[in-house]
Every structure is written in structure tokens, then in C-alpha cells.
Amino acid sequence: MFLILVAVALLAAYIYTKYDKTYNYWKRKGVVQLNPVFLYGDAKPFLDGQICEAENAMSYYRKFKAMGVRFGGVYSENRPEWVPVDPELIKTITTKDYEYFDLHFSEIPKTLFFNNLFHMRGEEWKNMRRKLTPVFTTGKMKMMFDTLTEKADILSTLVHDLVKLDKPIELKGISMRFTTDIIGSCGFGIECNSLTDENSEFYKHGQKLFGTTSKRPTIWTKIAKFLSLTSRHNHKFFFDLENFFRNVVTETLKYREDNKIVRKDFMHLMIQLKNKGKITEINSTDDDVYNKTVAEDGISFEELAGQVLLFFTAGFETSSTTISFCLLELTQHPDIQQKMREEARALWKKHGGKFTYEAVQEMTYIESVVKETLRMYPPLAILPRVCTKNYKVPNTEVIIEKGTTLKISVWGLHLDPEYFPDPYKFDPDRFSAENKHKINPHAYIPFGDGPRQCLGLRFALLESKLGLAMLLKDFNFTLHETTPYPPKYVVNNFIPTVEGGVLLKITKAD
Structure with a gap:
């Protein structure tokens, strides 16, 4: 005893x-901190399944903002996290001092899913960023635009057929099938046919990647983490999906090399990097891309596959989320919906009964609506960073230690009345030519900020604008009574997702 x-x-x-x-x-x-709870830290509402992680991070932002501080400290279970609040400080972190925070997540495994630009750091990141920057120039976007219009036509046909059934339609799933077909074709050079077959392999694996959520930790898991008896991360899920995507890239690359295929898509540009060390124009079938001429400045198969997978994962969820949230808001604002429809129809007629690349660039009002959607519903609602070397916070004596996680609440900034008056009002005119200069650029960061800002943001905007224009040209959207508004979010998804989906009633527009 x-x-x-x-x-x-x-x-x-x-x-x-x-x-x-x-x-x-x-x-x-x-550093000002909140009131952590044993085993939970400050994340109890999220860990108990009351709110999603992005809502929890936004609560941190608002509490520190109410205290009048530029930053504060919180705890996620037993792990300290730094929460910058002031846009000027966030600007400094993401621009001038970004090299102190050039890692998004800690404990990144050396596997295909993480071997890409998003997870690289230091010189490796700089070299890859330099090589990939030419991918999203105007010329390359125009090059891939035919694929986008082809998939947008199929999307329109699908919705026409569904409207005839006179049943409510879940738009998030259809939007994801649309983006799957675009990314599959542009990224992998594969016709996924997700719009015509919702059981397509690509679509199912994309759903696994973003639709499967982690289980809430048990009390014993919390105790083990508190006592440092277990790792915070479990990457087995990514390993399980990796074989499918690795095989797809391997087979596609072999087929193209064996048959000297020249195709105007992202995969061909990656093959250029692999064999030539740089991206150039794709001129004709005489492109000698398969005649390897570099040894050191090219990229390996693992790097090629990693960038293609990044293109898929970044494009699969974000644009479909934006399209579905936009349509959700348009059901509440029929005047905005009608104004978008009028712009889409006018440009369709002006450009000879089709949406050209130039037509999409002229969609100024639709772009304002997309940007307002990204303000209210940013897919990356938390901008993650890890401190990679000790950092002295400007104008303070506070040292942020190497290894500390940062949690920048994009959602908190976007819904802050100081930067966006009446922040819960859906108002696309905030982004009109007359008003957009009033916006603090570091308080509006749906694609991140600084040198590590998302490289594919223009492609994402292009995809979203085209998809919305094609839908609104012909259809009218109203909210089905089973879809709550304001929306309730799935609690265990990193990307804000509507619980139960976005179910809408769709009719032919006058």
C-alpha cells in the first residue's frame, strides 16, 4: 500500500x-493566453465535436482581437500555438520574414502526397517554385482552357438532364465531379468521366481524400498525447491512397513516353521539367520533350508525381467548395443571381455562343461574386505555418521558438467588421472596380499571402467563374428546405463543408 x-x-x-x-x-x-482546459487546451469545442476547426480558430482570433492585442497564445491539447491577429504582423510573417515560417505542417513524412511545392521548404522550395511559376502564365492557362470549356459543356448537359427529373440536386457533389474531370484531364491527361459516371475511380478516390474525416480523440488518446506517449499525426490514410495515384502517374508517363504523346496539359509541362529542366511553349507534335537533355536541373519521377498530385488535391476541393457556397448564397440573393445571369448571357452572345478565355476575363461582376464568396467561405480558412528558426516578434521581446505552430485565422480576418463592414452581408460590390482599393490586401487572403501564396489561384478563379457562368446562363437556383441557412459545418473537416451537403432546387431560367 x-x-x-x-x-x-x-x-x-x-x-x-x-x-x-x-x-x-x-x-x-x-504572451496573452486564454483559459486552457486540462487535456483539451483551448480546443475543447472543436475536439468535443461542437464546431469545426476553422470556427474554433476564428474564436481565438475574436477573443484576442477583443483584448486589443496583436497576437496571443493558445494550446491545442498539449501543444502551444501562436495566433497572430494584426494584419500588419501577418503581412510581415508571410512576406518579409517568411523564411522563418517556411513550413506548413510539422512531422511531414517522406511520401508521395507530401513531396510537392506546398510542403517543401528552404532552397528546395525556392527551386521548385521557380520551375513551376511558368505553369500558370496567361499562355499556359489559354492552352488548357479548351479542356475547361469541354467539361463545362458536360456539366451543363448533366444539370439539364437532372432538372427534368424535378428533384432537388446536391450541388457540392456535382461541383466536385466537374472539378475532378478538369483536374484529371489537365493534370493527368486522363478522361475521368466523373460527370457522366459518379462511380469513376478518380472521383471516388478524391472523395476518400477529402470526404473521410478523422475520428474525435478519446479521453485515453488525450491522456497519451498529454504525457507525450503517442504521436500527434497518423499518415496511414495517405499511404493507403498513394498506390492508386502512383500507378496512374506511372502508367500515364509510360504511355506518353512510349507513344511520344504531345498534349497541352499540366502533365506535359511536368514532363518538360523532368526531361528539359524548364517549361517552354508546346508548339506541335514535333515537340522533342521525350529526348532527355538534362541531368541535374530536371525533376525526378517522385517530384513530378508529387506536383501532379498537388494539382489534383488543391484543385479537387477548393473550386467545388467555392462554387457550391456561391450558389448557396445566390439562393438568398436572387437579385445578385439575376445580375450574374445577365452578364453571363451577354458575354455568351458577344463571343459567338460560347465562353472563350477572353469572355471569362470580362466577367467582372461574376469575379466580384466569386471573391465575395471566398471572403465569407474561404476553403483554406486557417493558414498554417510552423516556425523553422527562433523568431523575435517585431517591436517586442517575445521569441517564438523553433517548432512552434502558427494558426492564422483567415476566416477571422475575412469576417472582421474593421476590415469588412457588415461582414455577414453578402456584398459583391466590395470587390467592384470602384471599391476594391478600400480593402486591406493583408486582411483578405483566401489563397494565402506573400511568396508562398497559392501558385494556382488564377486557375482556380478561371475554373470557378466558368462553371458558375455556364450554370447561371440556363438555370435558376433556390434553396431546398432541408438545407439550413446559415449553414452548419461538418465538425471534423479541415476545409469548411456544409453538413448534409448543399441541396438546391433547380429550374430552367427565363
């Missing part, structure tokens, strides 16, 4: 010491 009491006392002393060291970390640094 004595030994048991001694063991209990020692365990209690260890837990108390661990608790004090863990949950007073920020206080000892002189």
Missing part, C-alpha cells in the same frame, strides 16, 4: 509539473 501511495504521489507530482509547464508556456513568455 505504501508503494502504491508513493507511486500515485509521484504520478500526481509529474502530472502537476507537466500541467504547469504545458499550460503556462505562453504566460511565462509574457
Whole structure:
């Protein structure tokens, strides 16, 4: 009994010491913190499944903003996280001092899913960024635009057929099938046919990647993490999906090399990098891309496959989320919906009964609506960063230690009335030519900010504008009574997702 009491006392002393060291970390640094709860830290509402992670991060932002501080400290279970609030500080972090925070997530495994620009850092990132920048020039976007219009036509045909059934339609799934076909064709050179077959392999694997959510941790998992007995991350899920995508890239590359295929898509540009070390124009079938001429400045198969997978994962969810949230808002604002329809129809007629690349560039009002959608519903609602070397916060004595996670609430900034008056009002005119100069560019960051801003943002806007224009040209959208508004979010998804989907009633527009 004595030994048991001694063991209990020692365990209690260890837990108390661990608790004090863990949950007073920020206080000892002189950083304002909230009121962490044992085992949960400040993430209890999220970990208990009451709200999604992005909503939890937004609550941090608002609490520190109400305190009048530029930044604060929180705890995710037993892990300290730094929360910058001031846009000027965020600007400094993401631009001038970005090299101190050139990692998005810690504990990144060396696997295909993470071997890409998003997860690279340092010189490796700089070299790959330099090589990939030419991918999204105007010329390359025009080159891939025919694929986008082909898929937009199929999308329109599908919705026409569904309207005849006179049933409510779940738009998020259809939007994801649309973006799957675009990314599959442009990225992999494969006709996924997701719009005509919702059981297509590409679509199903994309759903696995973004639709499967992690289980909420049990009390025993929390205790194990608090005592540092287990890892915070489980990457087995990504390993399970990797074989499918690796085989697709391998087979596509072999087929193209064996048959000297020249195709105006992302995959061909990656083959150029692999064999030539740089991206050039794709002129004709005489392109000698398969005659490898570089050894050191090219990219490996693993790097090629990693960038193609990044193109898929970044494009699969974000544009479909934007399209579905946009249509959700348009059901509440029929005047905005009609104005978009009129612009789409006018440009369709002006450009000879089709949407050309130039027509999409002229969609100024539709672009304002898309940007307002990205303000209210940013797909990347939390901008993650990891401090990679000790950082002294400007104008303070506070040192952010290497390895500390940052949690920048994009959603918090976008819904802050200081930067966007009446922030819950859906108002595309904020982004009109007359008003957009009033917006603080560092308070509006749906694609990130600074040198690590999303490289494919123009492609994402192009895809979203075209998809919306094609739908609104012919159809009218109203909200089905089973879809709540304001929306309720799936609690375990990193990207804000409407619980139950976005179910809409669709009719032919006058």
C-alpha cells in the first residue's frame, strides 16, 4: 500500500509539473493566453465535436482581437500555438520574414502526397517554385482552357438532364465531379468521366481524400498525447491512397513516353521539367520533350508525381467548395443571381455562343461574386505555418521558438467588421472596380499571402467563374428546405463543408 501511495504521489507530482509547464508556456513568455482546459487546451469545442476547426480558430482570433492585442497564445491539447491577429504582423510573417515560417505542417513524412511545392521548404522550395511559376502564365492557362470549356459543356448537359427529373440536386457533389474531370484531364491527361459516371475511380478516390474525416480523440488518446506517449499525426490514410495515384502517374508517363504523346496539359509541362529542366511553349507534335537533355536541373519521377498530385488535391476541393457556397448564397440573393445571369448571357452572345478565355476575363461582376464568396467561405480558412528558426516578434521581446505552430485565422480576418463592414452581408460590390482599393490586401487572403501564396489561384478563379457562368446562363437556383441557412459545418473537416451537403432546387431560367 505504501508503494502504491508513493507511486500515485509521484504520478500526481509529474502530472502537476507537466500541467504547469504545458499550460503556462505562453504566460511565462509574457504572451496573452486564454483559459486552457486540462487535456483539451483551448480546443475543447472543436475536439468535443461542437464546431469545426476553422470556427474554433476564428474564436481565438475574436477573443484576442477583443483584448486589443496583436497576437496571443493558445494550446491545442498539449501543444502551444501562436495566433497572430494584426494584419500588419501577418503581412510581415508571410512576406518579409517568411523564411522563418517556411513550413506548413510539422512531422511531414517522406511520401508521395507530401513531396510537392506546398510542403517543401528552404532552397528546395525556392527551386521548385521557380520551375513551376511558368505553369500558370496567361499562355499556359489559354492552352488548357479548351479542356475547361469541354467539361463545362458536360456539366451543363448533366444539370439539364437532372432538372427534368424535378428533384432537388446536391450541388457540392456535382461541383466536385466537374472539378475532378478538369483536374484529371489537365493534370493527368486522363478522361475521368466523373460527370457522366459518379462511380469513376478518380472521383471516388478524391472523395476518400477529402470526404473521410478523422475520428474525435478519446479521453485515453488525450491522456497519451498529454504525457507525450503517442504521436500527434497518423499518415496511414495517405499511404493507403498513394498506390492508386502512383500507378496512374506511372502508367500515364509510360504511355506518353512510349507513344511520344504531345498534349497541352499540366502533365506535359511536368514532363518538360523532368526531361528539359524548364517549361517552354508546346508548339506541335514535333515537340522533342521525350529526348532527355538534362541531368541535374530536371525533376525526378517522385517530384513530378508529387506536383501532379498537388494539382489534383488543391484543385479537387477548393473550386467545388467555392462554387457550391456561391450558389448557396445566390439562393438568398436572387437579385445578385439575376445580375450574374445577365452578364453571363451577354458575354455568351458577344463571343459567338460560347465562353472563350477572353469572355471569362470580362466577367467582372461574376469575379466580384466569386471573391465575395471566398471572403465569407474561404476553403483554406486557417493558414498554417510552423516556425523553422527562433523568431523575435517585431517591436517586442517575445521569441517564438523553433517548432512552434502558427494558426492564422483567415476566416477571422475575412469576417472582421474593421476590415469588412457588415461582414455577414453578402456584398459583391466590395470587390467592384470602384471599391476594391478600400480593402486591406493583408486582411483578405483566401489563397494565402506573400511568396508562398497559392501558385494556382488564377486557375482556380478561371475554373470557378466558368462553371458558375455556364450554370447561371440556363438555370435558376433556390434553396431546398432541408438545407439550413446559415449553414452548419461538418465538425471534423479541415476545409469548411456544409453538413448534409448543399441541396438546391433547380429550374430552367427565363
